[in-house]
Amino acid sequence: MTKPEPTDGALTVVIVDDHSIFRSGLRADLAGNISVLGEAATVDEAVDLVIGAQPQVVLLDVHLPGGAGGGGAEVIRRAAPHAPSTRFLALSVSDAADDVVTVIRAGARGYITKSSSGSDVSDAARRVRDGDAVFSPRLAGFVLDAFGAVTGETAEASDELDRLSAREQEVMRLIARGYAYKEVAASLFISIKTVETHVSSVLRKLQLSSRHELTAWALARKLL
Secondary structure, three states: OOOOOOOOOOEEEEEEEHHHHHHHHHHHOOOEEEEEEEEEEHHHHHHHHHHHHHEEEEEEEEEOOOOOOOOOHHHHHHHHOOOOOOOEEEOOOOOOOOHHHHHHHHOOOEEEEEOOOOOHHHHHHHHHHHOOOEOHHHHHHHHHHHHHHHHHHOOOOHHHHHHOOOOHHHHHHHHOOOOOOHHHHHHOOOOOHHHHHHHHHHHHHHHOOHHHHHHHHHHHHOOO
16 A cells, blocks of 8 residues: 655654554544554554654554564564664553553653543654653653663762753753753743753763653652
């Protein structure tokens, strides 16, 4: 089947879920300039679709049939090396800590529940495309607790914050909450370039490598 061509400037996504009614409903509810390149219902179908379509974002169910039984996490592990520009946003009815942590460790950039509205999913997909880490509020703690345990960091939050200037702390908190650069710039009345400079400085001073790690760092220390 020939995949649809995205309209100019559209966010391109694929929808991966084993329930056709949910896929159809989500497709209909997505808001704004979003082009759906295809749908898949199993792990193997999803891997083939992601590699073939190269979407900007995959809207990915956590529990899927097929493959080796790894569900959404398996899709990420198998497809991501062949779709380096694609980001994955997990969608699930489950809010179990194990499900959340497993798919995030596999490489998902966010995790939201299926109770989210179409506009919320659309907004989360755009944030993930732009590099944000996006979680439903009650799920964020699972992720940050898990990453805190993995990293084994023991330094006090106050000592670590002392490395940052007051402005860097403001930027850090907004970025960790999932705000896009342009939103941080508007909130603090500074340029997007200045936001980028502050983020680079924050990551360097805290010895972190990504905005995802920054979100985990901040949440684990209850700074949000």
